Amino acid sequence: MSPDPARPGELRDDDHYTAELYRAAIGPVNTAYYLPLFAQWELEQRRQTRWNWAAALVTLDWLIFRKMGLHAMAYLGAVAASVLLVIYLGTAWMGFSSPALWGLSASIVLIAVVVPGLLGNRWFQAACNKNMTAALRTNTDVARACEALEHYASRRQRGIVIAAVHSAGLLVLGLVATQFAEFSQRASVRPGPAANNLSPQMASGLVMQSASAPFPVPVPVPVPVPVARAPASAASAATSAPSVKNPALAAKASAGYLINVGLFAVARNAQAAKEKLEAQKLPVTTDTLEMPGGPRVRVRCGPFDTKEQAQAAAVKIRALGLEAVFSRP
Template sequence: MSSRPATLPPQDNATTALYRAALGPVGAPYYLRVFGRFDEVGLPGPAWNTMAACFTLGWLIYRRLWGAAFSYAVLLLALGAALWFEVGPWTAWSAELRWSAALGLVAVFWLLPGFYANVLLHGELRRRMTEAVRQAATVQQAREQLAAQASGPGLLGLLVFLYLVLGSAAAGWWWQQSRGRPMPPVAPVVSAPVVAEPAPAAVVAPPAVTAPPAAVPEPDPVKAEPVKAEPVNAEPAKPEAGDAIRVRVHGHGVAVGMFADPANARRAEARLRDAGLPVLVDPVESSRGTLTRVRVGPLDDRAAADAAARQIRALGLDARVYGP
């Protein structure tokens, strides 16, 4: 009685060989384990793929999933254009809601490829393998055909180089933008207006009456009456230019930011004035020292404030609408 060999059945060996040829030299051991589990269960399911999650577009191109790569690129371009040109209903959302939506999109774009990229690749490789076996006379010829279609280290190196170039360009742009970015706006501080105490009215003393000398008597001395002083209306003292005054603006407006660097505040003020917006600039004392607050207002209503906020964001500045 002969013992059964410890290898897989011939059909499984052929399937594994076809998988290996279709996958190419990069990442084959990982995918063979995952696809073996899929075939054993008979139904592909979620399986985490870090490369597909972090470098989705490059992974799709390397695995030659052209339809999915094209759809993914179009979706990225559409979202990028909507964010850059501020097109869509999200422009009327609050800053907190927009940040929440952005984080949700990032999670979707990261989690979906991470969990379901293997399912997509498994189905595509099974289709290629079936087509190769149908066209070839032997399994060896089918393997050679699949290996010729698979991606190699050359394409992987090109994709890595492109990712490094694009990442460096994005980091440089972000750093350049952050140099002139204002500090996050601080809630406006309401304080009582500075009112100077009126100066007391000047009192003019009556002239002293000098008695005539005894040697030269006056027959009928005239008594001088006291001169009544006219009250002087004192104006409130004006604050010095260097005093920090917190201005309370009634009505709607847009908070642009609190600037620690006066030069950045002046640049932001100049850009707003060039855009034809009413600008309010005043210093505010804080735990970090004297900050320069830049706002736009007062505006007539909420709709005017929202329109001004969109115009300010188009200039590359932060904008937070506030009301009475």
């Protein structure tokens, strides 16, 4: 017949003091797993490696639950340093390709899982030994030391709180990542504020200056009156007249309302903006302007016959996340 299990602060006659101290230091969570392992290590004076799934898969939570704060900070610092090192070496210095970066990232994840899984039991035993030594120094007998250790040991309520905080943190990170992805997608079609070396005031001035007279009105060339004694002048007048091609159409185009969408240093961004506008059935024109900072692709909508049509188009343009600046008709 097996003896009754020991209650907190009591010792069984057939139980070793060290095992009782371990039982109190481990606490009520997973005692059946850790106590035989630690007792075996004490008897054999050697530590056989055994895999710990909790330490491997939820390392940070497991370290916090077992109140190993220094181990948690060291683990978090090592992972963060490894990630930053890979990003700096892989992108800024070495220029690794995407498959190489994925391979390095997978290696970091593998190491972050395997090392705690193999060494987690040893870390926890060392922490228990440290707590046991401190309890024996501050208490006169083993029973009181066990009471102190049981009071300090982690309980299931602590694990529930840690899991809830972890889940909430992951949810917040997911929301932040989603918002950042949407912001990046919108910003990809906007001209960057630092697209050229000009100040914002100068850049806006250039935009308005270039857009204020997109279609210059051609000046009619006076037709010379033919004289009877100079028939050649009539021929020259006939050849000079075609230099003004469709002056009525040109005047109509210049009199319409135009909307400047933006100046793009990257042609790909200009093409993306143009495709968005065309998808809304808006008339789009693009041209290239030479500027001190390099060529810029200008994207415009129009011309529109009335101001109301231009304003309605501007509403659609701004709904796409693009700029809409009117030019004077």
